[in-house]
Amino acid sequence: MAHPVTMTEIWRGPFLESAHVGHAVICDDSGQIVDAWGDPDIMVLSRSASKMIQALPLIESGAADAAGLTDAQLAFACASHAGMPIHTNMAREWLESLDMDETDLRCGPHYPSDRDTEVALIEAHKKPCQLHNNCSGKHAGFLTLAKHLGAGPEYIDPDHPVQKAVLEAFERMTGEVSPGFGIDGCSAPNFASSLHGMARAMAKFAASPSDSAHTRLHQAMRQHAEYVAGNGRTCTELMRACNGKAAIKTGAEGFYNAIIPEKKLGIALKIVDGTTRASECAMAALLVKIGVLEPDHPTTLTVMNAPIRNRRDIQTGWIRPAPALL
Secondary structure (H helix, E strand, C coil), rough: CCCCEEEEEEEEEEEEEEEEEEEEEEECCCCCEEEEEECCCCCCHHHHHHHHHHHHHHHHHHHHHHCCCCCHHHHHCCCCCCCHHHHHHHHHHHHCCCCCHHHHHCCCCCCCCCCCHHHHHHCCCCCCCHHHHCCHHHHHHHHHHHHCCCCCCCCCCCCCCHHHHHHHHHHHHHHHCCEEEEHHHHHHCEEEEHHHHHHHHHHHHCCCCCCCCCHHHHHHHHHHHHHCCCCCHHHHHEEEEEECCCCCEEEEEEEEEEEEHHHHHEECCCCCCCHHHHCCCHHHHHHHHCCCCCCCCHHHHCCCEEEEEECCCCCEEEEEECCHHH
């Protein structure tokens, strides 16, 4: 088993102060590894980075078309959103179209990650609801599929037809039998695979025919990036910086996936200590490496080769990709 490699470095002046290690795989459309760092066979939970796989049954079952879902809603089904009004309004209207409401969700409430929205709630003496949950779009998709299948309301149960369909899609895309699952932050099962399997799944998305469910999803993500995360969020801003050449999705605990259609490549990476700053920097470096992101783009420079400043706005160092990624 290969050891993780240093992927992101934190410099304070001339000193390497901290380093984040991880694993990464780039796969081609045949499922073969083009490049790898660390251990491609390491077993991982991809968390929210695999939401496009979880959304596949929504389209493949006919549920999306039967419900008349738009491309923006398909992007929202793959989202880890910021809980801004654009997101909560989308979730509310989607549920209303199903003759449902926020109480039908099973994701739980949390305060939005968007600071302005959070402050507005606090100032109004309001508590967040499940619409603010960053996974409410995925769960709206689950409810749409459950209604289409005539299945029960507990769609997060691992034995529910919705999750059985998700598992089938997950194993088909990764090319592996999943050894099990963990329960995600939104209470839905999150199935495990090897890192190679996850990169293989992303490459299958990238190489899928133009009329496939896979292409509909990654096109929706690239065309409606604001629904995938939100203005100012790294997923959204990196997709914009790539000019639509990549569908990019983060997951908790330092995970990142990317779909590169024009090159028929898929990327999966995992930072061992689960640090987001490290996974953002490493993903940006890999996107630069394969030629879909400009190294000097302003968005790139917010996460890769980015200055670190103290509370007096004095630059104290840098966050940089490790030489191994370059």
